[in-house]
Every structure is written in C-alpha cells, then in structure tokens.
Amino acid sequence: MAAITNAPVLPRPPVRASKLSALYLTPSRVPCGLIKRNVASSASRLSLLPPIPGNPAPPEKVRFFGETLNQPPRRRVLVDFPICPASADGGELKVSDGFDKPSKSFAERYPALITGFFFFMWYFLNVIFNILNKKVYNYFPYPYFVSLVHLLVGVVYCLVSWAVGLPKRAPIDKELLLLLTPVAFCHALGHVMSNVSFAAVAVSFTHTIKALEPFFNAAASQFVLGHQIPFSLWLSLAPVVIGVSMASLTELSFNWTGFISAMISNIAFTYRSIYSKKAMTGMDSTNVYAYTSIIALFFCIPPAIFIEGPQLMQYGFRDAIAKVGLVKFLSDLFWIGMFYHLYNQLATNTLERVAPLTHAVGNVLKRVFVIGFSIVVFGNKISTQTGIGTAIAIAGVAIYSLIKANIEEKKRKAAAVASS
Template identity: 25%
Template sequence: MEETRMLSWGVFRSLLAIVQWWGFNVTVIIMNKWIFQKLDFKFPLTVSCIHFICSSIGAYIAIKLLKIKPLIEVDPEDRWRRIFPMSFVFCINIVLGNVSLRYIPVSFMQTIKSFTPATTVILQWVVWRRHFDWRIWASLVPIVGGILLASLTELSFNILGFCAALFGCLATSTKTILAESLLHGYKFDSINTVYYMAPFATMLLAVPAILLESGGVVTWLYTHESVGSALVVILGSGVLAFCLNFSIFYVIHSTTAVTFNVAGNLKVAVAVMASWAVFRNPIPGLNAFGCAVTLCGCTFYGFVRHKLAQQPGTPRAPANRDVLELLPLVNEKQDKA
C-alpha cells in the first residue's frame, strides 16, 4: 500500500511539473508575441534586456535572500574565461528568438526551433569531427523534411523571421556544445546558471538596445494609448521568463529523460494550438502535417540518444548541458545522453 501511494505521488509530481513547465513556457511565448503584435512594442532587444534584468533580480532573490539553492562559487577568472562566452551565445540565442517572434507566427517559429537537434549534430560533425551512429542521422530526416514542408506552405513566411529562428537553432547548438567544455567541473543548476549568465547578458544587450531602439521606445511611450497596462505586460513577461527557469529545474528532477523528451515535443504542439487560439494565424493542412512530422522526428531523435546512452561504454555528456539547453525561451529538447 505504501509503495502504491509513493508511486502515485511520483506520477502526480511528474505530471504537475510538466504542466507548470508547459504553462510558463507557452505563456512566455504568447506574451512575447502579444507584445510585438498587439501592443505594437516592436523592440526585441529591449524586451530581451528586460527579461535578463528580471532574471538577474529573480536569481539573486532566490539564492541570496530566499536561499532556495546554495550559491555555487566560481573563480573570478572563470567568470570571464568560461561564463562570459556562454553568456554571449546565450544572449544571441534569446535575441534571435524574440526577433523571429517579431516577424513570424508562433507556430512557424516553434517548428523551426525544432531543427536544433539537427544543427547540434551537424555542427559537432563539421567542426569537432565527432562521429554519430547511423540511427542519429536517420532521425534527422523527418526533422529536416518536416521543416521544409512547413516552410514551403507557411502563408505568413518572412525571410528575416525565418533566418532569425534558423540562426537561433545554431546559437542554441553552439551554447550546448560550449557548455560541455567551458563549464567542465561546475555542476550548475538552472538558478545558478541564470545568476551568473543573466548579468553578463544584460551588460551585453544594454548598449545596443539603447543605441538602436531607445528612440523608438521613447516615441512608443508618448504615443501608445495604455502605457501603464502595456508596461505591466512587458515586465510580467520578464518575471515569467525567470519562473520558467525555476520550473525547468523542477521538471528535470521530477521526470526521466524519455518522458521529458516526449513532453517537450508535446509542448510545441500545445504552443502551436495556443497561439492559433489567441492570434488566429492561418495554418494550412500541409503546414500542420510538416510540424507533426518534425515533432515525431524530434521524439525519435531523443529516443535514439537515450538508447545509445544505455549501451555499455557510451560516454555520457555532463549534466550541465541538461540545464543549459533549457534556458528561457529556448526550445531545445532535453536528452541526458
């Protein structure tokens, strides 16, 4: 009886973790799209900078004041030699994600971001000469094919938004690969990761945001009809972006890698349906089919990685990558291979 109760609690905890992760992730994406489209606040650098400021403050409160997680001490030299390069790529990744949301529908952006496993494999193969099992390459076929089909049939196709999302996949892959080498020896959780990376990212974004978008922001403040409520939405998206990090930490410790992979792909489907319900952007049948094929390919990719990791003698990647692949607004799926 006791074992049954424990099993039921474990299942309930996993479901609760997944649902709240879905909620934060989808809400942040929808809010960002709402900010760009409905509030006419077309400044992705400023939005990203606000997210990083909120994340910096939130991580400080969580570690220093609430002491939810102990602070992982990092040598000052390592902060610049290891964490700063990660923050730079992390910053580019988030900005590209917001730029893509500025120009293309959420459904199309989420489909393109599912290309990240393919860019990770190709980048490691081309640059680092790493060899992969043929099943890994086979799993990339439906991912690439589905994205091509979705792109060809997307009614709201925009080349700038498409390129931003595609290069965002490349930035996510680079961040993932760098994490394995730059953060070797530091077992970061998501809160400590944000604690160290968000201030660097804020510093990197502040100057270009001021130089490129400050004039437009000032004009928007003077001309927008409901500035107060709009600012609440913008700041709220930043707070939820930090909450998303905290939810990721909870999910990682409540589910298995396979469950997380499947849940991650279902999350994309939930985001697509939610965006359609809110924005009513047209989704042709072939476009939806391409998205479904891509998600099936991502699920198969995660399954293959998990199976290969179970084979004797297969090296396992550092745990750092599991957290770093899932920072705010990043749609890379987790695998613990």
C-alpha cells in the same frame, strides 16, 4: 514502574558514550540471552547473543537496566521496550524503541504526482510566455528591448532569491567567469534572435523553424567536437528537414527576417550547448543559470540601446502607453520576464527529476502544445501543406529524441558497468 519478576540481574558490562548496554531479556519461547543496543542508531533492532543457562523466560517486554552518562555512578534506570514475537529460530529481534518513525512527506509518497505537476507547470508557463510575448509585440514591436527585459526580470529574481538564501549563492572566480562568458553570449544571441523571429512571424512558424535545432546539434557534435553520430540519428533528422521545408514554403506569415532569425537562434543555442559542456563545474544548475543570465544581460544592453534606443525614446514607449496604458504596459513587460525565467527554471527542475528519455519526449510535446495553443489563441490561418509539414517535423524531432536518449542511456549503463 513495575518491578522485574523472575529475572536475576547479570553483572553489567561497562557503559560507553552513545551506548546503553545491558541486561536482558527476551520474550517467552526464545532462549534468554544478553542483548545490546546502540541507542544512537535509528534502527530498532537487537541482536541476540548466545543464551545464558538458567535464565527463565521473562514477560513479553524487554526490560533492562542501564547507566546514563549524566547520572551518578551505579545508578540504574529501568527501561521498557515493547517488542514483537521473535522467530522460532532465535534470530534477530525487532524492537520498537518507543519513537515513531517520521511520516513520509507528500512528495515522497506521491513522486509521480509531483513530477506530473512539474511537467504541467513547465508547459503552462511556456505557453503563457509565448502567448503574452506575442501580444506585447502586437503593440510594442521592439524585440531587442523586450529580450533585455526578459533577462532583467530574471536577474532581479535571482538576486532576491540569493538575498533570502533560496538558493545560497555559490561563489564565482575569474576562471569560472571566463568559462561561463561564451555560454552567456550564445544564450543572449539565441534569445534575442528568437524574439526577433517571434516579432516578425507567427509563433507557430518560429517554433517549427526551431524544430531544426537537433539537426544543428548533430552537425556541431560531429564536425566541431568530432563525435561520431550514428547513421540512425542522421536518418531520423530527414523528416525534420523535410517537414520544416514544407511548412516554410506555404507559411502565410513567412518573411526572411523571421526565418533567418530563427535559424541564427538554432545555431546560437547549439554552440551554447557545446560551451556548456566545456564549462561543467561543481556548481548547481540554479546558480549556473543565474550567473549565465547576469552575464547575458550585459550582452543584450548594447544592441537594445544602439539598434532600438532612438526609436524607443522618440515614439516607442509613447505609442505603447497610448495604446494600452502605462500600468498594463509595465505589467506585461514584468510578467513576460517572470514567465520566461520561471519556465526555464521549471524545465531544469523537471530534467533533474526524470530520465533523459522522458525529458526528451516532454520537450517535443511542449512544442506541440505551444504551436497548438498559439494557433487557437491568435487564430492564425495555416495552409494544409504547412500543417502537414509541421506535423512531419515534430514527428521527426520525436523520433530523433527517442533514439538519442536510448543511445545516451546505453552509454551511461556501459560506463557504470566498466567502473564497477
């Protein structure tokens, strides 16, 4: 190690834990002075203290002696720090401490690309779920049992995830259980009724009816929770109601079972939103959804047994296996449950990455994708009036979502200003 030339050693200040104190020096063109550096800090900055008269200009490296805690007293260690030229005004010096900063991960370097991937997977899994789910109903028309399978596969997935610690299971107590029970009941009811509708009518028609969900949300917010809904929001819902009415009147697959089930699903999911707000806890969304799925599973067991159980045992399973085989039948049931759980989880993960406005637009586009793909895959024939009505309804949902997201954003900013 090279010796220090033309650099008199100054008296050492005391060395404290986590600090390496010492003795100098700055590059040429900068007044020499005492430099102190906290080596426990990741920031590679040195503060220049007042210059010491008589110190000559050292080489273009900062070299200083320091004492470490694990070494005998008065033992000195020579340390070299390459530095960049200092500013002419003798300000703060930037020093490289010899340790490279960790490189950014791919997600940190390309956040937009990762968010786009989340959106793509959300849409992809949702479309695959709807298509495969409908195909299962073509040879196994038992929506109560299929709904039970959806939740059962999701619950098994959550239990396995907890077992490996991804994520870590959050503890639950009696109070939280009571709060989540009505949420889970509404989740189970809405999910079962959606599947009853999927089994009875075309997927595109069910999603058109479910476009009315914002209308039920607005009605419940004003008349149940007592929140004042702006007139602009009510006005944006008019195209939704008109479009759904137009599509329903001329839908070729229309039947009352599919229509009423989809409407009940809208109401159930509306109340799920209300109870979810009352059950807000410090628990993360993944654990909340896992507990909700477990409780909802118990609500789905009785109707599957009492409504469809006798038919399933008599000829339901037998007919399905005779049509597609045991392996395909079990595989289809497993994958529809897996896709159902994963697309819901991806929707939550996407919401956490983007602003509410972006998520609202994405949710509308998702419904357009599902309707479009279901028409192409199943070859459903729709009348001109049905197509126009569906387009009007989706446009109304888009307008509603944009207005609502803007209102929520203004409230958030106002609350932030008030708290600051």
